[in-house]
Amino acid sequence: MKTALALMLALLCVPTPSRAAPPLAETRLVIVGGGERPPVAMARFVEWAGGPAARLLVVPWASGEPRESCEALLGELKPHGPGEASCGPPATLDAQGRAAPLGAEAKAETLARLARATGVFFTGGDQARIMDVLADGELLAAVQHRFAAGVVFGGTSAGAAVMSARMITGDGDFTVIDGKKVGERPGLGLVEGVIVDQHFVKRQRENRLFGLVLDHPGERGVGIDEDAALLVTRGRHAEVVGRGLVMLVDAKGPDRLEIRLLRPGQTTDLRSRP
Numbered sequence: 001m002k003t004a005l006a007l008m009l010a011l012l013c014v015p016t017p018s019r020a021a022p023p024l025a026e027t028r029l030v031i032v033g034g035g036e037r038p039p040v041a042m043a044r045f046v047e048w049a050g051g052p053a054a055r056l057l058v059v060p061w062a063s064g065e066p067r068e069s070c071e072a073l074l075g076e077l078k079p080h081g082p083g084e085a086s087c088g089p090p091a092t093l094d095a096q097g098r099a100a101p102l103g104a105e106a107k108a109e110t111l112a113r114l115a116r117a118t119g120v121f122f123t124g125g126d127q128a129r130i131m132d133v134l135a136d137g138e139l140l141a142a143v144q145h146r147f148a149a150g151v152v153f154g155g156t157s158a159g160a161a162v163m164s165a166r167m168i169t170g171d172g173d174f175t176v177i178d179g180k181k182v183g184e185r186p187g188l189g190l191v192e193g194v195i196v197d198q199h200f201v202k203r204q205r206e207n208r209l210f211g212l213v214l215d216h217p218g219e220r221g222v223g224i225d226e227d228a229a230l231l232v233t234r235g236r237h238a239e240v241v242g243r244g245l246v247m248l249v250d251a252k253g254p255d256r257l258e259i260r261l262l263r264p265g266q267t268t269d270l271r272s273r274p
Contacts, residue, residue: 025148025149025150026150026233026234027147027148027150027190027232027233027234027235028048028150028152028153028231028232028233029152029153029154029163029190029191029230029231029232029233030042030044030045030048030121030152030153030154030155030229030230030231030232031154031155031160031163031191031196031224031229031230031231031232032154032155032156032157032159032160032198032224032228032229032242033156033157033160033198033199033200033224033225033226033227033228033229033230033244033246034124034156034157034160034198034199034202034224034226035199035202035225035226035227035244036226036227036242036243037073037076037156037229038227038228038229038241038242038243039076040229040241040242041154041229041231041241041242042076042077042080043080044231044241045077045080045119045121045152045154046077046080046081046082046119047080048119048152049082049118049119049151049152050082050083050118050119051081051082051083052081052082052083053083053118054082054083054084054085054118054119055082055083055084055116055117055118055119056077056082056084056085056086056117056118056119056120056121057086057088057113057114057117057119057120057121058070058073058074058077058085058086058087058088058120058121058123059088059120059121059122059123059130059159060087060088060090060091060123060125061090061091061099061122061123061125061129061130061133062122062123062124062125062126062127062129062130062157062158062159063090063123063124063125064093064097064125064126066087066090066091066123067087067090069123069124069125070087070090070123071087073121073123073156074086074087077121082119086113088109088110088113089102089106089109089110091129091132091133093129097126097129098128098129098132099128099129099130099132099133100132100133101132101133101135101136101139102133102136102139107136107138107139110139111138111139111142114142114143114146115142115146117146117151118151118152119151119152119153119154120143120146120147120151120152120153120154121153121154121155121156121159122153122154122155122156122158122159122162123155123156123157123158123159124156124157124158124159125157125158126158126170127158127159127161127162127167127168127169127170127187128169128170128185129158130158130159130162131162131167131185131186131187131188134188140188143188144188144189144190147188147190153190156198157198157199158198160196160198160224161187161196161197161198162187162188163187163188163190163191163196164187164188164189164190164191164194164195164196164222165186165187165188165189165192166184166186166187166195166212166216166219167184167185167186167187167188167196168182168183168184168195168196168197168208168209168212169183169184169185170183171183172208174205174207174208175207176207176211177207177210177211177214178211179208179211179212179213179214179215179216180211180215181211182208182211182212184212191232191235191270192235192271193218193219193220193270193271194219194220194221194222194270195209195212195213195216195219195220195221195222196222196224197209197221197222197223197224198223198224199225199226200223200224200225200226200245200246200247201223201225201226201244201245201247202225202226202244205223206223206247209221209223209247209249210249210257213249213250213251213257214251214254214255214257216251217251220248220249220250220270220273221247221248221249221250222246222247222248222249222270223246223247223249224244224246225244225245225246225247226244227242227243227244228240228241228242228243228244228245228246228264229241229242230246232270235270235271236269236270236271236272237267237269237270238267238268238269238270239265239266239267240262240263240264240265240266240267241264241265242264243264244264245261245262245263246261246262247259247260247261247262248260248261248262248268250273250274258274260274
């Protein structure tokens with residue numbers, strides 16, 4: 001009897017195997033600096049989204065000419081063989097060109113299409129319009145949830161600017177290096193610890209990124225030039241493709257910056273600081 005009781009107690013004390021946590025989905029971003037979109041970047045976007053099984057959603061909220069912008073992007077995506085590729089509902093703009101949150105019907109359609117998309121691409125235009133639409137917290141949460149679930153996200157120009165948590169709006173005084181004079185607001189936050197800028201060298205946007213990095217030394221500036229794209233996996237591993245350059249900017253003191261140029265074919269770890 002004592003032996004049986006001891007055996008039962010021993011079995012109760014044996015820890016049961018813990019259920020393994022599900023693996024985190026691999027996040028992937030295609031961030032295009034504007035100008036000509038590198039074909040290799042568009043091909044990678046389709047490949048990452050599933051190739052012939054891909055279901056692509058182009059989001060034209062940033063554009064003042066949504067149909068034209070969306071059709072241009074579809075024309076560059078379709079040669080790479082996605083299973084589906086189509087345009088989502090556009091934003092409604094007021095007389096000043098500001099966007100409003102989507103109406104009930106357009107919102108419901110967008111949520112449904114987000115739920116089945118394997119790739120989502122934002123057009124160029126005005127990045128503030130994207131975030132104006134995403135003032136709708138339910139829609140913003142859906143976008144961020146789908147990204148975290150492994151849906152590939154891409155964007156060009158304004159669609160690139162929204163990728164970081166700190167988004168440059170385009171407003172401000174860029175004749176000086178002063179981060180306090182650079183317009184900013186919260187972006188999507190799909191890549192952490194960096195501030196993304198676009199059309200970078202072509203439009204001489206160094207001043208505004210330099211100022212912001214000096215004011216926020218914990219964040220790395222990532223200036224993507226025209227005709228270039230940064231392909232980012234797992235929020236950190238980045239590869240430059242196209243013909244343009246990418247500039248990395250790090251604060252090394254209150255009045256000191258370290259600048260590194262990445263050329264096509266080069267890679268970096270966005271979270272590793274020199």
